[in-house]
Amino acid sequence: MKILMIEDNNSVSAMMAMFFKKEQWEATFAYDGEEGVEKFSEANGDYDIILLDLNLxxxxxxxxxxxxRRESPTIPIIMLTARDSESDQVLGLEMGADDYVTKPFSPITLIARIKALHRRIQLSQISDDTESESSEYDVQTDHFKLNSKTREAYINDQLIEDLTPKEFDLLKTMAMKPKQVFTREQLLQLVWNYEFYGDERTVDAHIKKLRQKIEKAGPKVIQTVWGVGYKFDDSDAGE
Incomplete structure (x- = not known):
């Protein structure tokens, strides 16, 4: 695995370098925000996961x-933050992070979160390739279609642009079972595929960002079922 860690604390970076070496992962370090963006651009985004400190x-x-995200809408990002307020964590997720870890953190816990996110993406890609062999689209209705192999989704033939890996997986999970109501706990289990410490704000933040991207291309198809969760319903998308 190739990791870019953007972290201004030298001690944290040095500590994680030892753990990355033990896992036989290739790690690149940047120590301020400008350097982080430069190294990402210089490598043409050739990383498996970005670890990104919030305070840089x-x-x-x-x-x-x-x-x-402008350069690579799909690169997985885990945000590291010493801030423990709900607004900072939600904002990080809304900015495109797939996960976040609050400092101080256990290196073993961070390694586990990296493996879980990477494993989820690999399994999703394998599943997508298998499912796409028999049909161009995994989900197709009069108004919506989704192709797992190309990781693209369309509403009324308009591409839903810049979906992150988690946003795509979230959309696919709900679209595969239209009108079924999913609780936040169910979506955490199905999409994140590991225990997310019961933090339902993760789902809400991703739903908010996903809706914004969908509604740039077409009507609202992800609906809130108050007191329960969310559902996908495109039956009125053509109106």
Whole structure:
């Protein structure tokens, strides 16, 4: 695995370098936001996962995430933050992070989160390739279609642009069972595929960002079922 860690604390970076070496992962380190964006661009985004500190000199983690997302909408990002407020964590997820870890953290816990996210993406890609062999689209209705092999989704033939890996998986999970109501706990288990410490804000933040991207291309198809969760329903998308 190739990792880019953007972290201004030298002690944290040095500690994680030892753990990455033990896992036989190739790690690149940047120590401020500008350097992080430069190294990502220089490598043409050739990383499996980005570890991104929220509090960085020269350019903060939120802006770095936005810059990276413009270059690569699908690169997995785990945000590292010493801030423990709900608004900071949700904002990080809304800026495109797939996961977050609050400092101080256990290196073993971070390694586990990296493996879980990477494993989820690999399994999704294998599943996507298998499912796409028999049909161009995994989900296709009068108004919506989704292709797992190309990781593209369309609403009324308009591409839903810049979906992150988690946003695509979230959309696919719900679209595969239209009108079924999913609780936040179910979506955490199905999409994140590991215990997310019961943090339902993760789902809400991703749903919010996903809706914004869908509604740029077409009507609202992800609906809130108050007191329960969310559902996908495109039956009125043509109106």
């Amino acid at each position: 000199p020269k350019k903060d983690g939120m802006q770095v995430a936005a810059d990276i």
